[in-house]
Amino acid sequence: MEQLPSLDDLSLFVDVAREGGLAGAARRTGATVPTISRKMTALERQMGRKLFERGPRGYALTAEGRAVLEQLQDLKDVQARLMRSLGQPDAVRVRVTAGAWTASYLARRLAQVWDKDDPWRLEFVESTRMLDIARRDADIGIRSRRPDQPWLAGRRTSKVEFAVYAASDDVRGFVALSADGPLTPSVRWVREQHGAEIITTACEEGTLVDLAVAGVGRVVMPTFVAKDVQGLKQVGPIIPELSHDEWLVCHHEARHDPPIRAALEAVASLLTSKP
Amino acid sequence: MEQLPSLDDLSLFVDVAREGGLAGAARRTGATVPTISRKMTALERQMGRKLFERGPRGYALTAEGRAVLEQLQDLKDVQARLMRSLGQPDAVRVRVTAGAWTASYLARRLAQVWDKDDPWRLEFVESTRMLDIARRDADIGIRSRRPDQPWLAGRRTSKVEFAVYAASDDVRGFVALSADGPLTPSVRWVREQHGAEIITTACEEGTLVDLAVAGVGRVVMPTFVAKDVQGLKQVGPIIPELSHDEWLVCHHEARHDPPIRAALEAVASLLTSKP
DNA sequence: GAGTTTGATTTCAAAAATGGAACAATTGCC
DNA sequence: GGCAATTGTTCCATTTTTGAAATCAAACTC
Numbered sequence: 131m132e133q134l135p136s137l138d139d140l141s142l143f144v145d146v147a148r149e150g151g152l153a154g155a156a157r158r159t160g161a162t163v164p165t166i167s168r169k170m171t172a173l174e175r176q177m178g179r180k181l182f183e184r185g186p187r188g189y190a191l192t193a194e195g196r197a198v199l200e201q202l203q204d205l206k207d208v209q210a211r212l213m214r215s216l217g218q219p220d221a222v223r224v225r226v227t228a229g230a231w232t233a234s235y236l237a238r239r240l241a242q243v244w245d246k247d248d249p250w251r252l253e254f255v256e257s258t259r260m261l262d263i264a265r266r267d268a269d270i271g272i273r274s275r276r277p278d279q280p281w282l283a284g285r286r287t288s289k290v291e292f293a294v295y296a297a298s299d300d301v302r303g304f305v306a307l308s309a310d311g312p313l314t315p316s317v318r319w320v321r322e323q324h325g326a327e328i329i330t331t332a333c334e335e336g337t338l339v340d341l342a343v344a345g346v347g348r349v350v351m352p353t354f355v356a357k358d359v360q361g362l363k364q365v366g367p368i369i370p371e372l373s374h375d376e377w378l379v380c381h382h383e384a385r386h387d388p389p390i391r392a393a394l395e396a397v398a399s400l401l402t403s404k405p
Numbered sequence: 406m407e408q409l410p411s412l413d414d415l416s417l418f419v420d421v422a423r424e425g426g427l428a429g430a431a432r433r434t435g436a437t438v439p440t441i442s443r444k445m446t447a448l449e450r451q452m453g454r455k456l457f458e459r460g461p462r463g464y465a466l467t468a469e470g471r472a473v474l475e476q477l478q479d480l481k482d483v484q485a486r487l488m489r490s491l492g493q494p495d496a497v498r499v500r501v502t503a504g505a506w507t508a509s510y511l512a513r514r515l516a517q518v519w520d521k522d523d524p525w526r527l528e529f530v531e532s533t534r535m536l537d538i539a540r541r542d543a544d545i546g547i548r549s550r551r552p553d554q555p556w557l558a559g560r561r562t563s564k565v566e567f568a569v570y571a572a573s574d575d576v577r578g579f580v581a582l583s584a585d586g587p588l589t590p591s592v593r594w595v596r597e598q599h600g601a602e603i604i605t606t607a608c609e610e611g612t613l614v615d616l617a618v619a620g621v622g623r624v625v626m627p628t629f630v631a632k633d634v635q636g637l638k639q640v641g642p643i644i645p646e647l648s649h650d651e652w653l654v655c656h657h658e659a660r661h662d663p664p665i666r667a668a669l670e671a672v673a674s675l676l677t678s679k680p
Numbered sequence: 681g682a683g684t685t686t687g688a689t690t691t692c693a694a695a696a697a698t699g700g701a702a703c704a705a706t707t708g709c710c
Numbered sequence: 711g712g713c714a715a716t717t718g719t720t721c722c723a724t725t726t727t728t729g730a731a732a733t734c735a736a737a738c739t740c
Binding site: 436437438439440443460461462 | 727728729730735736737
Binding site: 140389 | 409410411412413415416452455458467468469471472473476477479480483484486487488490491497498499525544658659661662663664665
């Protein structure tokens with residue numbers, strides 16, 4: 131047997147074996163008896179094995195046929211499972227890549243725009259790993275610049291502004307992201323302006339916030355995120371160098387993909403309504 | 406989707422998705438690009454879902470397509486496994502139903518006629534459970550009478566004779582099968598002739614032999630089995646009432662099934678050469 | 681910016697698969 | 711023993727599927 135017989139023919143073989151004949155298999159599958167007859171003889175020819183004993187009361191498996199049937203058990207299992215699952219497929223997963231700050235903001239508010247019965251589901255993917263929307267590694271991206279690639283569609287959502295926050299006015303020193311990670315503008319700004327005052331570093335934004343709340347140091351973070359954090363107060367002005375627009379980006383063609391479109395609208399509504 | 410799409414089409418869908426386009430899938434599967442193109446549009450129509458985004462560089466999955474692809478992962482696994490396993494299928498298992506005595510005898514001598522590279526393998530199935538060769542529950546049966554059903558083919562192998570054995574001449578009493586099991590002629594004979602002398606009972610013939618070797622009692626068993634047992638000597642004459650012919654039986658059509666035929670010959674050669 | 685490459689669709693004739701009807705073989709039933 | 715019922719196969723006309731060639735479209739290349 132140089133190559134695998136058609137999966138459909140193998141599946142049909144199982145039906146014939148289980149029904150004990152062509153007539154039963156025909157009733158079950160909807161194909162006609164002559165068709166199945168020809169398919170089974172062709173299958174035997176292709177596999178070079180006699181699979182059935184033809185008797186006047188139907189088909190009986192040969193010893194070889196029984197051995198083959200055993201191998202095909204899973205095939206029918208998979209088929210049955212697909213039958214059920216393809217009917218109502220899992221909610222489509224729309225992958226969104228966003229910085230940790232924005233991801234956190236989205237995650238907190240997602241319930242406002244998403245219901246568990248919606249036909250899509252957000253899936254946050256690391257934006258540190260360089261992900262390419264053009265290559266469809268992610269469906270939706272949140273970036274700080276208008277995309278210049280022509281095949282990406284972008285829309286502005288709102289302005290992002292950074293300020294310094296701390297548990298109280300008298301906290302000195304800063305907590306900052308470690309320099310191993312991606313050097314975003316805000317990371318660079320802290321190191322340039324207050325490099326000497328950095329008390330401790332962390333590798334995740336969430337940890338940074340926890341440290342700041344605990345009074346370990348001041349933290350530079352976006353205003354729209356800080357609003358959600360209990361126990362932090364703004365202790366400095368908006369940092370003009372770090373202010374930028376925020377762009378919602380997706381592949382040009384993906385915009386016409388209904389689930390992606392729905393997710394895009396939901397994310398956009400959250401981000402543009404940012405105070 | 407009222408009914409499951411063809412497994413072959415689903416498999417093809419996975420190929421297209423993995424290759425990222427029709428051209429790649431065509432190279433992989435051997436079908437031509439137009440064919441695959443038509444099949445994929447038909448699949449989308451049947452499933453009522455847009456699975457791909459057609460771009461000038463090939464096909465890209467939609468979010469829905471990705472969800473479907475995930476569901477189909479196993480399908481390809483099964484297909485790959487079948488590819489390997491159907492090539493060299495397991496050795497065919499020929500099911501033989503025999504009484505415990507004969508099964509034991511066959512098992513001991515099987516190596517004389519069977520090699521692990523043979524394309525068939527004997528599988529002993531309980532003969533206590535009523536198995537019907539006509540219904541193909543077993544392929545080969547060993548019986549004590551010529552079969553009277555016309556669709557069973559039988560051949561005589563040799564005469565089976567019973568006698569009383571014991572560890573030594575001075576062992577008194579008998580060990581016998583318990584009366585719960587099937588009442589074979591030899592079981593009935595012991596209970597009728599020596600019912601009062603039964604020391605202990607067992608439910609398996611093997612245990613019975615062990616008991617007899619240990620000197621617990623005498624045992625009624627076939628001469629051809631007793632020859633294999635170290636430590637037992639014949640302590641009585643052949644019991645004429647229990648002598649009978651032994652018949653090798655199989656379904657008439659199964660005789661033409663090469664592996665069954667081979668097994669049949671092997672078993673027959675063992676049984677007819679019985680001393 | 682014209683030409684080449686890559687990838688998909690459409691067209692059309694040939695090949696293959698299909699289903700109905702006729703036929704054959706056997707079982708089961710009076 | 712004959713008749714109806716069940717099960718498969720063969721034959722043939724029809725439908726469907728297929729592949730080669732032509733066409734189209736976008737994207738690289740020089």
